[in-house]
Amino acid sequence: MYKAQLERIQEKLDKLQALDPEKNLFGAENHQYEMAPICTLDEIKAFERKWKIELPEEYQAFLLVIGSGGTGPYYGLEKPEDGIYLVIDYGDELNAISEPFPHVESWNWDVDWYDDSKEEEEWAALEHEYYDPKWSAGMLRISDFGCGVKGLSYGEIWTDDRANSNGIYPDHYMGNTERLGFLDWYELWLDRSINELNEVL
Template structure:
């Protein structure tokens, strides 16, 4: 298996962490430029044994060469930690990952919205009283929430990042889109969608992380040039 080369990344992250504009980068108040140590090969083997699945090559090489979590896109990568002899990811939204079903296939390759098949919300004009309308509306939104946020939609997804306002991004661990990054936009009733590069190709973990790194370096350079007399 050919693993991604991440040898340049630790130094680049270290330089960014001491940059004068480091504290103004979006999400820095979350990850604070802290980088957890990489996993050892034994730790990774134990993690994958507990999950009953091998992680996609790009992400597993990052875990071994760079970090188990911390500094990264938006508010940072959810770190994977051993807690009471069990491995799990921690962070705002990390609990959305069902560790017991990561080895089961995420069946989708195209964007989908679980709420699309629901009927339209009730119209107050169709009800004789405000009370009956309110009851129908409450029942509808309960059904909507149960459908849109059902855990079955995220089987095979490993949540890695919180973008704020309950928007999150995840890595497909199992299924036909294995190794691709997806966005979970259910917080705005947008469903799930795969991330793509400008040329339309799927975004894997390496492009996702390095894309953030390059954009962040450019932001830091731009802010330095504006502040230079």
């Protein structure tokens, strides 16, 4: 079903790597244009059973054909098993990925985070509630962009930007106005990256 797009993506991946031998593209120093090994269908099904989720078909297709992590937008793609954790680089708190995603539209609190009138305890309680995993339930983290993360909310790419007090919203970081599925999002990143490198050459 996704054969033609996956073939296109692989060709663009090869082209991108050839255009950037010095790894100057943002994030390339991190992912080194390397992909983690592809998943088998059995591995995907075992992951889904373990976490009581069903990965979107196009994301599964990518895992089966292109790779399970590595080269990708921002600092690169995370492996599915790393995306279950709430906080990047801290494997001690799980996100509630099997719970329903609570948002249909962009979500944030209308809070003045620079309000000096609140006591320290009040701020601590507010922050604790703001970062509660219930707000990002149903998201599988797939990419790190510094102070935030990109995640799959059944089939759509969303941004958890609470670290910048910007809430959770459909991803529009690459100039897209529509909500994107995984493959279109990834291919858009490839196209923009190739154009960026061609402009430098």
